[in-house]
Amino acid sequence: MRLLEEKARAKSQEKERPIAGWPSDAQCPLAFAALPPSVIAAHVSPLIEALRAGCGHGRVSTLEAMALALAAGGLHCEAQAAQAGSAGQAGSAEQAGTAETVPCSLALRADASALLTALRPLVSYVQAVSQAVSHAVERNEAADKADAATAAATAAATAAATAAWSAALALVPHLAPPVGLRRCVVCGTALSSPLRMAGHLAGKKHIDAVAKAAHARGPPPEPLGSEAAAVGAANAMLAHSDRPLRASAAWLVEAPDAALAALTPHITEQGAPPCGD
Numbered sequence: 604m605r606l607l608e609e610k611a612r613a614k615s616q617e618k619e620r621p622i623a624g625w626p627s628d629a630q631c632p633l634a635f636a637a638l639p640p641s642v643i644a645a646h647v648s649p650l651i652e653a654l655r656a657g658c659g660h661g662r663v664s665t666l667e668a669m670a671l672a673l674a675a676g677g678l679h680c681e682a683q684a685a686q687a688g689s690a691g692q693a694g695s696a697e698q699a700g701t702a703e704t705v706p707c708s709l710a711l712r713a714d715a716s717a718l719l720t721a722l723r724p725l726v727s728y729v730q731a732v733s734q735a736v737s738h739a740v741e742r743n744e745a746a747d748k749a750d751a752a753t754a755a756a757t758a759a760a761t762a763a764a765t766a767a768w769s770a771a772l773a774l775v776p777h778l779a780p781p782v783g784l785r786r787c788v789v790c791g792t793a794l795s796s797p798l799r800m801a802g803h804l805a806g807k808k809h810i811d812a813v814a815k816a817a818h819a820r821g822p823p824p825e826p827l828g829s830e831a832a833a834v835g836a837a838n839a840m841l842a843h844s845d846r847p848l849r850a851s852a853a854w855l856v857e858a859p860d861a862a863l864a865a866l867t868p869h870i871t872e873q874g875a876p877p878c879g880d
C-alpha cells in the first residue's frame with residue numbers, strides 16, 4: 604500500500620513539472636483578442652448575406668474579423684492589460700482592466716480595405732451559385748406543377764371517356780354467360796354461385812371494367828344515342844367481355860358448378876324437390 608501511495612505521489616509531481624524549454628504561465632500567460640461588441644453589432648457581413656439573405660447583420664467571417672480589427676486600430680488584449688497592470692505601467696487598476704486602444708493609422712485602414720476588397724470575388728461567386736441553385740429549384744417546381752396539371756387533365760379526360768363508354772355499354776344486351784362460370788376475368792370478381800354470373804355482367808362494376816378496357820384499347824366512344832354508338836358499344840362488349848369470359852371458361856369452370864348450372868333450369872321448371880327428413 605505504501606509503495607502504491609509513493610508511486611501516485613511521484614506521478615502527481617511529474618504532471619506538475621513544467622515541460623523543458625516551455626515558458627511558464629507567469630512568463631507567458633494565455634492571451635486572447637476580441638473585437639469590440641459594438642463593432643461586430645454594426646457590421647453586416649456580405650459573405651454571410653450571400654450565403655443566407657438576412658443573416659449577415661452582426662456576424663463576421665474570419666477574414667472580415669481581421670479587417671475589422673485593422674480598421675478599429677487595435678484589439679482589447681487581456682494579457683497585455685494584465686501584464687501592464689502587474690508591472691505598474693498602467694497607473695491604475697481601472698486602466699489595467701480596460702481595452703488598450705491604439706490610434707488607427709491610415710496604413711491599417713488601407714489594409715482593412717484591401718482585405719474586404721479581396722472578399723468580393725468570393726461573395727460574387729457565392730451569389731452566382733445561390734442564384735443558379737434558386738433558379739434550378741424554381742424550374743423544377745414549375746415542371747412539377749406542369750406535370751401535375753397534365754396528369755390531372757389526363758385523369759379528367761380518362762374519367763369522362765370511361766363514363767361515356769359505361770353509358771353506352773349499359774344499353775348493350777348481354778350474351779348468356781358460359782355455363783358454370785363463377786369467376787370473372789374482366790373485373791376479377793369471384794361469385795359464390797355460377798347462377799349469379801348473369802346479374803354480375805349487368806352490374807356497374809363489370810360494366811365499368813369493360814368501359815376502362817374499351818377506352819384503353821379502342822377508339823373513343825361515339826356520341827350516345829347514335830347508331831354508331833350502339834355498334835361501337837356492342838363491339839366493345841364482344842371484345843372486352845364476352846370473348847374473354849368464354850375463353851376463360853375452358854380452364855375456370857369446375858364440374859360441380861357446371862352441373863349445378865345445367866340442372867337449375869329443370870329444377871325450377873319442375874319445382875324444388877321435397878326435403879326428406
Ligand SMILES: [Zn+2]
Pocket residue numbers: 787788789790791792803804808809812
Ligand atoms: Zn366482371
